[in-house]
Each structure stands twice: as C-alpha cells, then as structure tokens.
Amino acid sequence: MTVQPATEEDLRARAEIDRSARFPVMFFFTSGAAWLFVATLLGLVAALRLRLPGLGDEFGFLGYGRLFPAHMAALVYGWAMQGGIGVMLWLMARLTRNPVRNIVAILVAGHVWNFAVSLGVLAILAGFGRSLPWLDFPAWLWPMIAFSYVLMVAWIVPMFRFRRNKSIFMSEQYLIGAALWFPWIFLTANFLIDREAAPVMAAGASAWFISNMVYFWMAPIALAVVYYITPKITGRPIPSLAMAQFGFWTLAILAGWTGFARYMGGPFPAWMPALSSAASIFILFAVIATAINLVGMLRGCSRVWEYSPSLRFSLFGALMLGLYAILAAASSTFLFGKHLQFSYFVSGLDTLAVYGFFSMSLFGAMYFIVPRITCSEWPSGDKIRTHFWFSVYGILTLLSCMLVGGIAQAGTLADWEQPFTTAYVNTAAYVVGAVIAWVLIAFSNFWFFWQMALMFVGRGRKSEGPTLIHQEPGSAPGAKEAAGIA
Amino acid sequence: MWKLLGGLGLAFAFPWLLLVVLPYVDQSNAKPVAYAEEDEAGGYTAYPEAGVNQFGSSNYGAEVYAAEGCAYCHTQVIRPTYAGPDMWRPGWGGREEEGLARETRPRDFEGEPVAHLGYQRIGQDLSNVGYRVSSRAEMHRHLYDPKSFDPDSGMPAYRHLYRFDAGSGEAIPSGRAEALVDYLMSRRKDAPVPASLRR
Numbered sequence: 001m002t003v004q005p006a007t008e009e010d011l012r013a014r015a016e017i018d019r020s021a022r023f024p025v026m027f028f029f030t031s032g033a034a035w036l037f038v039a040t041l042l043g044l045v046a047a048l049r050l051r052l053p054g055l056g057d058e059f060g061f062l063g064y065g066r067l068f069p070a071h072m073a074a075l076v077y078g079w080a081m082q083g084g085i086g087v088m089l090w091l092m093a094r095l096t097r098n099p100v101r102n103i104v105a106i107l108v109a110g111h112v113w114n115f116a117v118s119l120g121v122l123a124i125l126a127g128f129g130r131s132l133p134w135l136d137f138p139a140w141l142w143p144m145i146a147f148s149y150v151l152m153v154a155w156i157v158p159m160f161r162f163r164r165n166k167s168i169f170m171s172e173q174y175l176i177g178a179a180l181w182f183p184w185i186f187l188t189a190n191f192l193i194d195r196e197a198a199p200v201m202a203a204g205a206s207a208w209f210i211s212n213m214v215y216f217w218m219a220p221i222a223l224a225v226v227y228y229i230t231p232k233i234t235g236r237p238i239p240s241l242a243m244a245q246f247g248f249w250t251l252a253i254l255a256g257w258t259g260f261a262r263y264m265g266g267p268f269p270a271w272m273p274a275l276s277s278a279a280s281i282f283i284l285f286a287v288i289a290t291a292i293n294l295v296g297m298l299r300g301c302s303r304v305w306e307y308s309p310s311l312r313f314s315l316f317g318a319l320m321l322g323l324y325a326i327l328a329a330a331s332s333t334f335l336f337g338k339h340l341q342f343s344y345f346v347s348g349l350d351t352l353a354v355y356g357f358f359s360m361s362l363f364g365a366m367y368f369i370v371p372r373i374t375c376s377e378w379p380s381g382d383k384i385r386t387h388f389w390f391s392v393y394g395i396l397t398l399l400s401c402m403l404v405g406g407i408a409q410a411g412t413l414a415d416w417e418q419p420f421t422t423a424y425v426n427t428a429a430y431v432v433g434a435v436i437a438w439v440l441i442a443f444s445n446f447w448f449f450w451q452m453a454l455m456f457v458g459r460g461r462k463s464e465g466p467t468l469i470h471q472e473p474g475s476a477p478g479a480k481e482a483a484g485i486a
Numbered sequence: 487m488w489k490l491l492g493g494l495g496l497a498f499a500f501p502w503l504l505l506v507v508l509p510y511v512d513q514s515n516a517k518p519v520a521y522a523e524e525d526e527a528g529g530y531t532a533y534p535e536a537g538v539n540q541f542g543s544s545n546y547g548a549e550v551y552a553a554e555g556c557a558y559c560h561t562q563v564i565r566p567t568y569a570g571p572d573m574w575r576p577g578w579g580g581r582e583e584e585g586l587a588r589e590t591r592p593r594d595f596e597g598e599p600v601a602h603l604g605y606q607r608i609g610q611d612l613s614n615v616g617y618r619v620s621s622r623a624e625m626h627r628h629l630y631d632p633k634s635f636d637p638d639s640g641m642p643a644y645r646h647l648y649r650f651d652a653g654s655g656e657a658i659p660s661g662r663a664e665a666l667v668d669y670l671m672s673r674r675k676d677a678p679v680p681a682s683l684r685r
Contacts, residue, residue, distance in 0.1 A: 053642040060554075064558065069555055127554065130552050131551065131556065131557035160487070168487070176490070176491070181498055198513035200513060200603075201513050249497070252498070255501075256500070266565065266603055267563065341565075341569075
C-alpha cells in the first residue's frame with residue numbers, strides 16, 4: 001500500500017489551512033522559542049548556583065530554590081505548552097481539513113497566557129512560589145492559565161467534530177485526548193492543593209501532576225507528531241493500526257495511575273505508590289507497540305533522517321520517550337527507587353521528559369510546520385545541524401551528569417556513617433558537568449530562536465526545495481523524494 | 487466520536503477517582519485518634535495532636551519555606567528501613583534515646599497547608615530538625631551563615647532575610663526570617679502513633 005499523491009484540490013485546501021493557521025501558530029512558536037531561551041539561561045544560572053552556593057547571597061531571587069522552579073515553569077508553561085498548543089492547532093486543522101477559525105480569540109488567549117507565565121516566573125523569582133514542582137505558580141494565577149488554555153485549545157473540538165475524513169486518524173485521537181485531559185489534571189491538582197485540607201495529598205497531587213503531564217499531554221502530542229510526520233516523510237503508512245490502537249489505549253488507561261511512586265516509602269497508604277509503580281512498568285507495553293510501528297514506517301528509509309530535520313528531531317524525541325519510560329519504570333521499583341529517590345536523578349528524569357523527549361519532538365514538528373505556514377524555507381541548514389548536535393550533546397551530557405550523579409549521590413547518602421555533606425562534595429564534578437551541558441543547550445537554543453525569529457518576521461529563504469541538514473541527498477532510496485528534490 | 491470521547495473520559499476517570507479524589511476526601515475528613523491504654527502516649531493527648539504542627543499564629547513560616555524553594559533541596563520524609571536508609575542517620579527519625587524515632591506517617595502534617603515532602607535531597611532531611619537544632623539563635627545562624635557549621639555545606643546563605651546592623655555587628659532577622667525559624671523549629675515529627683493506626 002502506498003500513500004495517494006495529492007490532487008490539485010488537496011493542495012489548494014492545504015494552502016488555505018496553512019494560511020489560516022499562520023498567525024496563531026507562528027505566535028505560539030516564536031514566543032515559545034523565546035521562552036525556551038529564557039528557560040535555558042535560568043537553568044544555567046540555577047546549575048551554577050548549585051555549585052557556588054555563596055554567589056550572590058544578598059539577592060533572594062538568585063537562590064537555587066527560586067531559580068530552579070522559575071526555570072522549570074518557563075520551560076514547561078512558556079515553551080513546552082505553547083509549542084505543544086501550536087502543534088495541536090496546526091496538526092488538527094491539517095488532519096481534519098478544517099481551517100483554524102476564531103483566530104482573534106486564540107491570539108488574545110495566547111497573549112493572556114504569555115502574560116500569565118511572565119507574571120508567574122517573576123512571582124517565583126520574587127518569592128511567591130509554592131515549592132511544588134511544576135505547580136510553582138502562586139495560587140492566584142492558575143485560573144488565568146486554565147482559562148486561556150481553554151480559549152486556545154477548545155477550537156480543536158469542533159474541528160474534530162466536523163472533520164472531513166470518515167475514519168479517525170491515530171494522530172487525531174492522540175490530539176483530542178491531550179486537549180481534553182490537560183484541564184482535568186491541571187484543575188484537579190490545583191483545586192486540591194488550594195483547599196489545604198489534606199496536606200499529604202497536596203504533595204502527592206504534585207507528583208501525580210508531573211507524571212500525568214508527561215504521559216497524558218506531552219506523550220500524546222509527540223506521538224501524534226510522529227504518527228503524522230514519519231509516514232509523510234518516508235512515504236510509508238502505519239504498518240499496524242491494531243498495534244497503534246493498543247499502544248494508545250494502554251497509555252490512556254495506565255497514565256492516570258502513575259506518579260505516586262515518586263514518594264514510595266513516604267507517608268501514603270502503600271497501595272498508592274505500588275499501583276503507580278505497576279502502571280509505570282506496564283506502560284512499557286505501549287512504548288513497545290509504538291516502537292514496532294515506528295520501525296515499520298522507517299524500514300528501508302533509514303537514511304532519510306540524515307537529511308530531514310523534522311524526522312531527525314522527532315525520532316530522537318521518540319527515542320528519549322522510550323528511555324524516559326524505561327527509567328521511570330525502573331526507578332519506581334524498590335530495587336532502584338530506594339536509592340534514586342530524592343537524588344539528582346529525579347530532576348534529571350524531569351529534564352529528560354521536558355527537554356530530551358518533548359522539546360526534541362516539538363523541534364521536529366516545528367521544522368516541518370513553519371516553512372509550510374510562512375511559505376518560506378529555513379534560512380540555514382547548517383544552523384539546523386548546529387541546533388541538533390548541540391542539543392543532543394547538551395541533553396546527553398546533562399542526563400548522564402544528573403542520572404549518574406544521582407546514583408553517586410544516593411550511594412554516598414546510603415552510607416549513614418559518612419557526614420551528610422560528603423554526598424554534596426562527591427558529586428561536585430557532576431554539577432559542573434551540568435553547567436557545561438546548559439552552556440551547550442543555551443548555544444543551540446539561541447540559534448533555534450534566531451532562525452525562528454527570522455521566519456517570524458518573514459526573512460526566510462524563498463526557494464523551491466526545502467532546507468535540509470546536508471545539501472546533497474545521498475543515494476538512499478526515497479531520500480530525494482522525501483526531501484522534495486526530484 | 488462519542489464512543490472515543492467516552493473512552494478517553496473513562497480511562498482518566500477511574501484513576502482520578504480512585505487514586506486522587508477518594509484518598510483526598512478520606513484524608514480531609516480524618517479525625518484525631520485517641521491513644522489506647524496500652525499505647526505509650528509520652529505526654530501527647532491524641533494523634534495527631536491539635537496544634538502540634540503549629541508554628542506561631544499563622545502559616546506564614548510555611549509560606550516562606552515554600553517561597554524560598556527549600557523543598558527543592560530538603561525533604562521531609564523518613565522512609566521505613568525497607569525503602570531507604572533514612573532511619574539510620576542519627577537524629578533524622580526523631581528522639582532516638584526516648585525510643586521515639588520512626589518513619590513519616592500520613593497524618594504527620596495535619597494542620598499544615600501543604601506537606602513539603604521534597605524533591606531532591608541535596609540538604610539534610612528536615613522532618614525532625616526542631617530537635618537537632620538546640621535554639622532559635624542557632625537556627626538563625628544556620629540560615630545566615632551555613633558555612634560556619636560546616637565549611638563543605640552546599641547551602642546558600644539567606645542573607646536577604648536579615649538586616650546587618652553595622653553598629654552592633656549583628657544580623658537583625660526580618661519577620662520572614664522569624665516565621666521561617668518558627669516553621670523549622672516546629673519540625674518534630676516523632677509523636678507516638680496509636681497501635682490502632684499502625685496495624
């Protein structure tokens with residue numbers, strides 16, 4: 001079975017959809033890229049502060065306890081969510097063949113969202129944070145976030161309702177799930193924490209929120225991208241729809257049970273972390289099912305990824321999702337978890353989810369979407385290559401420092417006869433490594449932001465062919481066609 | 487389409503209800519448990535005792551703790567020995583000489599706005615720091631100049647919570663610093679647990 005070539009009418013419909021999506025989606029992508037750069041710098045300063053605790057003690061906003069949550073908030077709400085919402089809007093429009101409507105409402109909500117995130121990040125730095133990972137924004141802010149989310153994303157529900165395709169695409173299913181699940185998770189966690197009636201459940205809800213954000217929001221969007229982009233680029237359809245459905249429903253049924261394993265051994269009834277742990281392990285079946293399909297779509301086209309930035313980034317992201325699922329499952333068992341719990345490993349795992357996995361998938365989607373909606377090509381393939389390799393080296397350095405450093409830290413802490421600070425002193429090298437990693441990531445994201453800003457102001461390359469990572473596609477079968485070079 | 491939406495809703499509703507909402511309702515309605523005769527109550531009247539987690543007259547101290555992001559480096563969880571080595575560290579589990587050291591229990595945080603269980607353990611666990619630090623003055627010194635206790639300490643100094651008075655050469659704590667010390671000195675989570683709750 002092959003993919004049908006597009007007719008004249010198809011092309012015209014696509015162009016109309018791309019035009020309708022241009023302003024909102026470019027707004028989300030560009031402000032997201034700016035937030036990403038800000039978040040990277042905050043992460044760099046936070047890592048530096050961890051190594052040099054004496055630096056700038058007079059200034060409250062320079063404390064690690066304020067910089068780190070500000071960094072995470074900027075990364076999750078400023079970058080990841082905005083980028084994800086942009087991808088959702090465009091992808092849903094393309095899949096259902098409906099143009100994006102209510103652009104004014106979306107743009108207004110987008111500005112409110114950016115205003116809220118700025119306010120939130122400043123509030124955390126100014127000392128109004130809540131010390132709850134990923135939910136650090138002060139309590140008065142979340143209604144604004146929830147409201148603008150609904151105003152931005154609600155439109156994909158009517159798009160889906162009045163879709164032109166009869167059967168439901170895999171990607172549509174993932175997107176509609178992500179769109180509907182997020183408000184539910186977000187409101188539950190915030191209501192529960194604000195009520196202040198069950199203090200321990202508030203801590204549990206924040207751990208549950210992180211895991212649910214990854215599995216119920218980020219993973220579905222990233223998988224929607226993978227299931228859309230890969231067949232488009234390699235020209236092969238999804239090998240097994242049954243397998244794809246199995247992966248989807250396994251994830252959907254299990255994701256909500258995860259999260260509490262972060263506090264296993266903590267003050268919860270033992271069944272709660274135990275269930276979470278089991279769910280994290282069984283989610284690996286969803287990962288396996290998706291991986292089998294992905295390999296099927298890539299068979300024989302394995303060299304395409306050398307040229308296509310979209311494929312390269314989104315495949316790396318998918319790989320990191322697999323790694324995240326494996327590490328999350330492993331660390332939710334007592335065997336590993338009792339050592340890794342509360343070590344640098346925890347923050348390493350969160351960074352792996354937001355940067356290693358989700359951001360890389362978003363980059364892949366953006367390298368695909370932006371040229372289509374701006375009708376111009378990326379200014380430089382070299383810069384894309386710089387972005388890719390510095391991101392990959394940066395994230396791998398950061399992960400090995402945080403994950404291996406976490407193991408080293410936990411190993412020292414387990415020896416209770418050693419003074420407590422030994423763990424801090426012994427892991428100093430890993431923290432220095434993290435600082436270096438953030439420098440690499442900051443460098444790569446600067447170029448990403450630079451190219452995105454050029455595209456935003458209409459300074460992209462006007463050309464027949466797309467910008468590729470390498471200029472001359474090799475002889476791999478399908479590479480030239482995939483790259484759009486006849 | 488409706489079948490799909492129903493499926494998506496159901497997939498989420500189950501864990502939402504069973505793992506989050508019901509435990510939440512359960513915990514928010516829990517009443518203090520009286521000690522039975524065979525319990526060694528050690529001067530406590532009920533578990534959790536009213537006001538045992540109070541620090542001053544408000545939750546201000548907990549807010550300062552949250553605002554400074556203390557929970558990103560300090561945990562407040564003592565795990566049982568099968569789940570981690572926390573109980574072995576001297577003073578972490580509570581008053582060992584009195585035989586009161588124990589792991590953290592679900593109701594140890596009653597009356598507090600949020601249980602700051604923590605994220606990473608770059609600094610010490612603070613579950614029972616109220617016993618380990620002898621006086622408020624010492625706690626203030628910990629916050630103002632942590633390295634004076636241990637030159638290897640990775641803790642930043644919270645100078646911005648103090649005003650340095652050049653005349654007397656002393657650091658004057660602000661209201662925020664006092665509230666934070668209130669909160670820290672109230673970290674004494676080793677009240678005996680009634681046998682009926684231990685099972």
